Amino acid sequence: MPIFSSIGRYSILMGRVFSRPEKFRVYPPLVIREMDKIGLQSVGIVSLLVLFMGAVVAIQTASNIESGWIPRWTIGYTTRQSIILEFSSTVVCLIISGKVGSNIASEIGTMRISDQIDALDIMGINSASYLILPKIIAAVFIIPFLVLLAMFVGVAGGASIAILSGNVSFADFEYGAQYDFRIWDVAYSVIKTFFFAFIMTSVSSYHGYNTQGGALEVGQGSTRAVVYSIVIILVADFLLTQLLLL
Amino acid sequence: MIQLKDIQKSFGDTQVLKGISCTFETGKVNFIIGKSGEGKSVLTKCMVGLVEVDQGSIIYDDHDFTAMDRWDRKTVRTNIGMLFQGAALFDSMTVEENIQFPMVMFTKFTKGERDKRTEEILEQVGLQGKNKLFPSELSGGMKKRTGLARAIALNPKYLFVDEPNSGLDPLTSIMIDKLVRQLTDQYNMTTVVISHDMNSVIEIADTIHFISKGEFVWNGDRKSILKSQHPLLNDFVFASQFMREIKDKFK
Numbered sequence: 001m002p003i004f005s006s007i008g009r010y011s012i013l014m015g016r017v018f019s020r021p022e023k024f025r026v027y028p029p030l031v032i033r034e035m036d037k038i039g040l041q042s043v044g045i046v047s048l049l050v051l052f053m054g055a056v057v058a059i060q061t062a063s064n065i066e067s068g069w070i071p072r073w074t075i076g077y078t079t080r081q082s083i084i085l086e087f088s089s090t091v092v093c094l095i096i097s098g099k100v101g102s103n104i105a106s107e108i109g110t111m112r113i114s115d116q117i118d119a120l121d122i123m124g125i126n127s128a129s130y131l132i133l134p135k136i137i138a139a140v141f142i143i144p145f146l147v148l149l150a151m152f153v154g155v156a157g158g159a160s161i162a163i164l165s166g167n168v169s170f171a172d173f174e175y176g177a178q179y180d181f182r183i184w185d186v187a188y189s190v191i192k193t194f195f196f197a198f199i200m201t202s203v204s205s206y207h208g209y210n211t212q213g214g215a216l217e218v219g220q221g222s223t224r225a226v227v228y229s230i231v232i233i234l235v236a237d238f239l240l241t242q243l244l245l246l
Numbered sequence: 247m248i249q250l251k252d253i254q255k256s257f258g259d260t261q262v263l264k265g266i267s268c269t270f271e272t273g274k275v276n277f278i279i280g281k282s283g284e285g286k287s288v289l290t291k292c293m294v295g296l297v298e299v300d301q302g303s304i305i306y307d308d309h310d311f312t313a314m315d316r317w318d319r320k321t322v323r324t325n326i327g328m329l330f331q332g333a334a335l336f337d338s339m340t341v342e343e344n345i346q347f348p349m350v351m352f353t354k355f356t357k358g359e360r361d362k363r364t365e366e367i368l369e370q371v372g373l374q375g376k377n378k379l380f381p382s383e384l385s386g387g388m389k390k391r392t393g394l395a396r397a398i399a400l401n402p403k404y405l406f407v408d409e410p411n412s413g414l415d416p417l418t419s420i421m422i423d424k425l426v427r428q429l430t431d432q433y434n435m436t437t438v439v440i441s442h443d444m445n446s447v448i449e450i451a452d453t454i455h456f457i458s459k460g461e462f463v464w465n466g467d468r469k470s471i472l473k474s475q476h477p478l479l480n481d482f483v484f485a486s487q488f489m490r491e492i493k494d495k496f497k
Binding site for chain 1: 294337
């Protein structure tokens with residue numbers, strides 16, 4: 001079964017990634033570089049997308065509240081809960097998977113087909129650890145901050161559009177946004193993000209590392225990396241939600 | 247010195263290497279020649295540990311490389327330099343960073359010592375002043391020279407060179423050949439060159455091993471190759487009209 005073979009090869013690769021590195025002191029600069037590539041360079045796109053997501057959630061909630069029995073502050077409450085529980089973590093990670101996953105897979109895949117990975121191996125360097133570990137550490141560290149930023153921007157986006165469109169007053173939105181706030185919801189979202197960050201970087205790296213052939217295969221590997229990352233993130237989202245919320 | 251003893255390697259049902267044995271002497275430029283798909287690349291990958299052999303031993307001086315684990319192999323690997331067909335330079339690093347990379351990973355050189363060594367090597371390969379260029383800014387010949395510079399950065403005992411002249415013009419090819427010869431003599435390395443290029447063979451080879459269908463079917467030097475009566479070798483060496491004319495003149 002190809003799926004078991006892939007799981008086996010992925011596990012072996014992760015074993016190599018987390019084995020003792022050759023020289024610890026070369027890793028911090030690599031991790032910082034990856035944090036810039038994975039995290040800081042995604043701030044713009046994440047902020048923009050989540051701003052509109054917050055706005056759309058607020059408008060949709062407002063348009064669905066017809067009954068006078070439901071208070072208007074529900075718009076703030078629903079926007080906050082949707083953004084914090086799902087949009088800031090899962091949807092943002094899916095977006096980053098598309099951007100970062102394809103980048104990682106194509107970068108490592110190109111190194112594979114141009115013999116750069118063989119060159120590392122021949123020198124006696126654990127190429128899997130050297131190339132993949134900094135990306136995983138950087139993503140697991142920086143993406144939760146992106147998610148926290150997304151929570152703030154998303155709720156702010158929802159508030160702006162709901163107030164500007166006259167659907168709700170600032171006071172009502174503020175009341176709803178603070179109503180029954182549980183810090184656990186934020187923690188739940190951030191915990192999920194650690195797993196998603198690991199999945200997107202390790203799965204994309206796996207597809208890049210196992211690229212064989214030429215430029216065409218690099219492109220195919222890059223596509224596979226994104227598709228598999230997204231599917232696995234969604235499955236993990238389901239399992240983690242079961243585990244953490246129920 | 248590198249010794250190969252009965253090296254065998256199969257992929258599925260296809261046996262690619264069928265019991266190769268030979269010795270590559272120290273201080274000599276040893277060529278492995280042969281048609282495409284006859285096992286040259288697989289043999290090289292086995293020798294540097296990128297592919298595991300099914301049977302046989304690869305012995306670097308007195309160390310059996312095939313019997314070592316990953317950590318023991320590392321000590322041998324730091325003594326191996328390799329120039330790849332496409333140079334395999336790290337795209338994100340400058341010429342200087344590429345050359346210093348093995349030093350950063352495996353030595354305790356200070357920044358000053360690394361810079362000094364880099365300048366020495368760049369002078370040896372004729373790339374003075376190119377320190378800050380990226381691989382994308384280099385010509386094919388410059389990439390090969392940078393690859394050679396990186397390969398010799400740690401004073402290796404063994405140098406592997408894969409198709410040194412592919413994609414190069416004749417003058418640059420000769421320059422790279424002479425550089426391989428010069429570095430082999432200077433560092434007293436055991437150099438193994440994998441090539442199709444008969445000009446290189448005639449120019450710098452000390453010993454030549456002709457591989458056909460996964461076996462060394464002829465061994466000799468650059469003079470004897472022109473006199474050889476081995477039919478497969480003759481077909482390979484004298485495939486071009488130019489080489490046939492050389493052979494006639496040699497007679």
